[in-house]
Amino acid sequence: MHSEQPAANQAIIVDTTGGFTTAVAYANPSAGPASITLSLINSAGALVAATPQTLAARNHLPRFVHELFPAAPPMVGSMQITSNVPLPVVSLRFDPSGLLFTTLPPALASLLRPALEIFQQRPWGSPFAAIAGLIARMPHRLGLPPRV
Numbered sequence: 001m002h003s004e005q006p007a008a009n010q011a012i013i014v015d016t017t018g019g020f021t022t023a024v025a026y027a028n029p030s031a032g033p034a035s036i037t038l039s040l041i042n043s044a045g046a047l048v049a050a051t052p053q054t055l056a057a058r059n060h061l062p063r064f065v066h067e068l069f070p071a072a073p074p075m076v077g078s079m080q081i082t083s084n085v086p087l088p089v090v091s092l093r094f095d096p097s098g099l100l101f102t103t104l105p106p107a108l109a110s111l112l113r114p115a116l117e118i119f120q121q122r123p124w125g126s127p128f129a130a131i132a133g134l135i136a137r138m139p140h141r142l143g144l145p146p147r148v
Helices: 109-121 127-141
Strands: 007-015 021-028 034-042 047-055 059-064 076-087 089-094 101-104
Touching: 007 021, 007 089, 021 047, 021 076, 047 059
Parallel strands: none
Antiparallel strands: 007 076, 021 059, 021 089, 034 047, 034 076, 089 101
8 A cells, every 4th residue: 555645845736727726635634733835836937926824733724726825817837835844735626617626646846846847848738748747757857767
């Protein structure tokens, strides 16, 4: 059985274009409060907005990205989640109907940048094509033999 380990610095893919919405949920499993900074980054790597938060011990928060950043324009990019304690995180991307969704695990923030660069170089693609490119390159970046 494989389980993802919570991390203190991670990121999710954000896509709020064409009627799509992105949701995120994170939890603080620790015995003390978590100091969290959420940073919305566009595909060019520019900071769009940031918000500090405190999450009480053993608490969780589910939100849509547009609720966390109501003034942000529709965009494709990432949301970096930085905390003083490791947080489990999950994100969902809903289609315009709100009935269908895709979920992706968060990435360590340092690995997400290459995916956004791939997407930026191929504007006719989708964020998920960028993720596929990242996954294809990930074993090489981690020093592992490539998958055949």
